Amino acid sequence: MRPDSSLPPSYFEAMFQGDPDPWGLESRTYEAEKFDATIAALGGRTYARAFEVGCAGGSLTRRLAPLCASLLAIDVSVTALDRAQRKCADLPQVVFEPMVFPRYTPDLVDIDLIVLSEIAYYWDDADLERAAIWIGEAVAPGGDILLVHWTGETDYPQTGDGAVEALRTLLGDQVEAVSARRESAYRLDLWRGRDRA
Secondary structure (H helix, E strand, O other): OOOOOOOOHHHHHHHHHHOOOOOOOOOOHHHHHHHHHHHHHOOOOOEOOEEEEOOOOOHHHHHHHHHEOOEEEEEOOHHHHHHHHHHOOOOOOEEEEEOOOOOOOOOOOOEEEEEEEOOHHHOOHHHHHHHHHHHHHHEEEEEEEEEEEEOOOOOOOOOHHHHHHHHHHHHHHHEEEEEEEEOOOEEEEEEEEOOOO
16 A cells, blocks of 8 residues: 655665665666666756756766756755765765755756656655646746656555656646656656746
8 A cells, every 4th residue: 555645754764774775776787777868868958057856875966967067966865965975076066955855945946957866756746746836936948857767566655657647737838748768667758847928
């Protein structure tokens, strides 16, 4: 049975205290190939202001950083953030902060890249709505929203497909779909913020 509320920070902190790389982000070929596909989906664009939710140990952060003049990467686990900071210590454009998004949101506007990688299925319906409201207000016109999610069964509040489709519905005509890729175990969606009326 699925939990009906977002997974708490303590769930993730316990995971990272028990294993510095609980999902094998640094060791599994599957993850490396998914990261390659994630970066390729951006088509070589560069970004003035980027925001990554759920950076874990910084594996994707390190790959995103060369495309970004400024990148704020957040996670709920301070243990994960410590690892990420060490991994990206040579990248001055990257700032790490502990944050329980979307309960709390950064004071940023006109973000031209928002990355939600393997994160939205941990949120309950209320948090999906909070995230959509904030994204709609924060993404720059023409800014990219990149979502990458496992499509198998989960024991989280959402499935990957369910979370992505819910966000798309909640965002409505504030974003347009640019590309969608579906692999055997994950989906990769790129949306773009529309000009505000």
